[in-house]
Amino acid sequence: xxxxxxxxxxxxxxxxxxxxxxxxxxxxxxxxxxxxxxxxxxxxxxxxxxxxxxxxxxxxxxxxxxxxxxxxxxxxxxxxxxxxxxxxxxxxxxxxxxxxxxxxxxxxxxxxxxxxxxxxxxxxxxxxxxxxxxxxxxxxxxxxxxxxxxxxxxxxxxxxxxxxxxxxxxxxxxxxxxxxxxxxxxxxxxxxxxxxxxxxxxxxxxxxxxxxxxxxxxxxxxxxxxxxxxxxxxxxxxxxxxxxxxxxxxxxxxxxxxxxxxxxxxxxxxxxxxxxxxxxxxxxxxxxxxxxxxxxxxxxxxxxxxxxxxxxxxxxxxxxxxxxxxxxxxxxxxxxxxxxxxxxxxxxxxxxxxxxxxxxxxxxxxxxxxxxxxxxxxxxxxxxxxxxxxxxxxxxxxxxxxxxxxxxxxxxxxxxxxxxxxxxxxxxxxxxxxxxxxxxxxxxxxxxxxxxxxxxxxxxxxxxxxxxxxxxxxxxxxxxxxxxxxxxxxxxxxxxxxxxxxxxxxxxxxxxxxxxxxxxxxxxxxxxxxxxxxxxxxxxxxxxxxxxxxxxxxxxxxxxxxxxxxxxxxxxxxxxxxxxxxxxxxxxxxxxxxxxxxxxxxxxxxxxxxxxxxxxxxxx
Numbered sequence: 253x254x255x256x257x258x259x260x261x262x263x264x265x266x267x268x269x270x271x272x273x274x275x276x277x278x279x280x281x282x283x284x285x286x287x288x289x290x291x292x293x294x295x296x297x298x299x300x301x302x303x304x305x306x307x308x309x310x311x312x313x314x315x316x317x318x319x320x321x322x323x324x325x326x327x328x329x330x331x332x333x334x335x336x337x338x339x340x341x342x343x344x345x346x347x348x349x350x351x352x353x354x355x356x357x358x359x360x361x362x363x364x365x366x367x368x369x370x371x372x373x374x375x376x377x378x379x380x381x382x383x384x385x386x387x388x389x390x391x392x393x394x395x396x397x398x399x400x401x402x403x404x405x406x407x408x409x410x411x412x413x414x415x416x417x418x419x420x421x422x423x424x425x426x427x428x429x430x431x432x433x434x435x436x437x438x439x440x441x442x443x444x445x446x447x448x449x450x451x452x453x454x455x456x457x458x459x460x461x462x463x464x465x466x467x468x469x470x471x472x473x474x475x476x477x478x479x480x481x482x483x484x485x486x487x488x489x490x491x492x493x494x495x496x497x498x499x500x501x502x503x504x505x506x507x508x509x510x511x512x513x514x515x516x517x518x519x520x521x522x523x524x525x526x527x528x529x530x531x532x533x534x535x536x537x538x539x540x541x542x543x544x545x546x547x548x549x550x551x552x553x554x555x556x557x558x559x560x561x562x563x564x565x566x567x568x569x570x571x572x573x574x575x576x577x578x579x580x581x582x583x584x585x586x587x588x589x590x591x592x593x594x595x596x597x598x599x600x601x602x603x604x605x606x607x608x609x610x611x612x613x614x615x616x617x618x619x620x621x622x623x624x625x626x627x628x629x630x631x632x633x634x635x636x637x638x639x640x641x642x643x644x645x646x647x648x649x650x651x652x653x654x655x656x657x658x659x660x661x662x663x664x665x666x667x668x669x670x671x672x673x674x675x676x677x678x679x680x681x682x683x684x685x686x687x688x689x690x691x692x693x694x695x696x697x698x699x700x701x702x703x704x705x706x707x708x709x710x711x712x713x714x715x716x717x718x719x720x721x722x723x724x725x726x727x728x729x730x731x732x733x734x735x736x737x738x739x740x741x742x743x744x745x746x747x748x749x750x751x752x753x754x755x756x757x758x759x760x761x762x763x764x765x766x767x768x769x770x771x772x773x774x775x776x777x778x779x780x781x782x783x784x785x786x787x788x789x790x791x792x793x794x795x796x797x798x799x800x801x802x803x804x805x806x807x808x809x810x811x812x813x814x815x816x817x818x819x820x821x822x823x824x825x826x827x828x829x830x831x832x833x834x835x836x837x838x839x840x841x842x843x844x845x846x847x848x849x850x851x852x853x854x855x856x857x858x859x860x861x862x863x864x865x866x867x868x869x870x871x872x
Contacts, residue, residue: 276630277683279656282573286646287537287561288421289554290414290491290546291356291584294404294621296384297393297551299335302871303742304404304636305590305751307335307735310791313591315371320589321735323374323382329726333374334734335587336725338383347716348389350548350709354378354585358412358443359608361585361619365411365592373587379724381587385551387738392555392696393623396562396578398742399691401631401680405749405798406624407592408582409643410617415445417581418493421643422536423468424666428616431601431667432466439464439498441604443616447490452607459607463498469647470536471499472661474508478654479532481525485518485540487705491581492538519560526568534650537561542706543699547584548720553708556696562627566690576627577646577677588620590751593640593673593798601667618642618674629688630681635837636869639675639746640798648676673799679746684836737871741783744867747801747833750794752869753808755783756841759866760851767850767865769807774817776850783868795828802828815844817856838864 299306312319322332338348354360354377363376373381387394409420416426419442425432427440435441436451439461446452446460453459473480484492494500494513503510512532519539525531545554558578565574594615595602606612624641625631644666654661699708713720744754756767757779766788768777777788786808795802804826806812811819812826820826830842841848846858848865 276686277656278653278678278681280573280683281575281628281653283531283533283535283570283575284650284653285535285537285561285565285574285576287539287558287576287578288418288491289539289558289578289580290544290549291353291582291586292545292580292623293583293586293588294406294590294623295335295588296353296583296586297390297623298397298402298404299384300386300737301394301397302738302740303752303869304402305638305749306404306871307737308753308871309589309751310753311750311793312589313370315369320370321731323587324371325374325379325726327379327726333379333382333724333726334729334731335382335384336729336734338385338722339389340725341722344716344719344722347712347720348385348722349550349552350712350716351383351720351722352380352547353383354381354587356413356582356584361411361583362606362614364587368591368594370589370591377585377587380721381585383586383722390551390555392559392694393551395694396558396627397623397625398634399632399693400625400627401633401635401637401745403624403626403637403639403641403680404751405590405621405638406579406641406645407621408617408619410443411592411615411619412443412582413445414581415447415490415493415496416442417643418491419464419496421581421646422470422493423464423466423497424644424647424663424670425466425601426616427464427466428601429604432665435459435461438466441607441616442496443607445490447496454607454610457605457607457610462496463501464496465498466665467663468494468497468499469650469661469663470494470513471509472663473534476654476659476661478534478659478661480534480536481512481532482515482536482538483518483522484516484538486516487540487542488518488538488544489541491541491544519557522561523564526564526570529569531570540706542709545580548713549709550712552696553699553706556699559693559696563693571690572629572688574628575630577624577649578627579624579643579646580622583620583622590621592617592619594618595669595673599669602669626677626680628681629686630683632687632689632691634742635745636742637680637746638744638749638752638869639679640673640749641675641677642670644670644674645677648674649678652676652678675746679833679835682745682836739872741868741870743837744869745837748792748803748831748839748867749798750792753789753791753871755779755788755868755870756790756850756865757868758850758863765850767848767856769811769813769819772819774813774819774856776854776856783870784872789870792831793823801832802830805829834862834864837866839867840864
């Protein structure tokens with residue numbers, strides 16, 4: 253069939269009108285659901301995933317000339333340990349589900365950080381910290397991340413354990429450095445899993461003063477008549493952060509803080525509320541501890557729990573106006589290779605004299621990266637979100653969301669540095685282009701259950717006894733095996749950071765061009781369907797810190813791009829490009845006051861007006 257020009261014009265107008273009618277905004281989100289799981293690191297889960305900042309990181313930190321993939325050891329079997337697959341021997345495949353990692357406590361994790369060298373995972377925490385899974389071990393986690401949007405620069409709030417990170421999840425502070433008041437008066441600095449009235453002391457220095465007495469997000473929601481509820485399973489141990497705060501603990505049984513924050517009505521009540529159309533505007537889910545993924549509890553049990561939450565919303569009318577954020581509280585002593593983007597030395601509320609070692613002055617956080625994804629009609633499509641973020645970001649998203657709906661829930665506990673540097677997560681979403689389809693997920697078998705309890709972990713430990721903690725492969729590793737990843741790509745969303753191979757594309761009518769390079773100059777190419785062309789892959793080198801939008805652009809061969817498009821071996825001669833995320837999955841690239849473009853020319857050109865690119869993170 254051949255259409256006339258006038259017919260094509262009519263069709264174009266109709267399609268544009270339909271797209272406009274379907275477009276929405278942050279104000280169209282009516283429900284926000286938060287689920288926080290336990291004790292897993294980003295590399296530990298997703299280091300082998302394609303299109304993210306994983307084991308193919310081109311910007312990996314080096315120490316004494318060696319990439320920090322090579323962790324020093326205390327073993328006489330090998331000087332270094334590379335990342336290793338927890339089931340590299342297939343007889344450990346089942347038992348790897350209930351394997352343990354390292355310590356999640358404040359001191360072992362700061363020692364792994366080791367002043368920013370990130371080379372103390374094995375010597376200062378655990379040799380198992382460098383162990384990881386692959387897709388076949390956590391297929392549903394991969395499926396969720398690649399169906400919606402995964403973040404690869406989301407971090408724990410504090411380089412420390414569960415309770416402090418969960419306290420920050422609802423309050424945005426741990427009173428580091430006493431910025432909210434004297435610890436013995438208001439609580440904190442909260443750095444360990446401490447829930448006994450009073451303080452711990454190192455000499456005369458108080459810390460972990462409990463309970464905590466500062467403001468929390470649910471209190472602000474309540475003041476603004478925004479409905480909320482904490483769905484806490486009866487077997488969730490101490491994971492409900494409301495139990496850390498005095499206003500909740502001391503609330504009488506009819507107080508909203510007690511009614512909505514301290515009840516033992518968990519997943520079953522959540523399922524009922526969705527079915528009955530009574531889901532509150534904001535929900536915190538504090539799940540069953542045996543299904544929390546806290547080692548040795550299994551990823552499989554956690555995948556069932558995550559899938560149940562997602563499919564309950566997906567199969568209801570709520571899906572069209574709901575955002576589900578799934579995060580983890582901290583790394584659990586599993587290692588990650590990306591340097592935590594800590595604040596500058598001395599920043600109020602961030603750096604402190606170490607309460608556990610008074611001779612040391614260290615940052616509290618943000619800490620190491622965690623798995624994190626957002627499920628909604630506005631995040632469908634398998635994107636990777638690249639902005640630095642942490643648990644504060646989930647709170648700032650609520651602030652922006654409430655503001656879009658004419659209400660103010662701003663927390664005065666979040667310090668200025670976090671506000672300025674952590675993402676508010678709104679760039680994870682493409683509100684102008686929602687996808688109302690309801691993606692299918694693989695059905696997860698129900699976790700082992702007996703005598704009224706989830707027994708998945710016990711069954712795993714009994715079934716695979718002797719084949720759970722795989723022998724550490726000292727002296728028997730190669731980079732090719734240890735840093736293996738899947739191949740593929742993900743479209744990029746959000747402000748850029750280092751750590752990926754990128755392909756830059758630009759549409760011109762029905763044609764798509766890609767930024768490319770030859771031996772001496774930038775060129776224009778046609779992208780392959782899977783963005784696998786080597787001469788179209790670039791590496792970014794951030795100029796400044798992890799929050800800068802300025803980069804030097806390098807080729808796979810290590811040459812740098814100048815403003816004229818010439819390639820040079822000198823990094824200092826490379827131009828500084830400003831790459832700005834302008835929303836709707838689009839970026840501008842600016843140098844010397846002009847915008848880079850690959851449309852309409854055999855070589856890239858510089859224009860006065862903005863010219864937008866789409867970017868793909870590729871792993872091959």
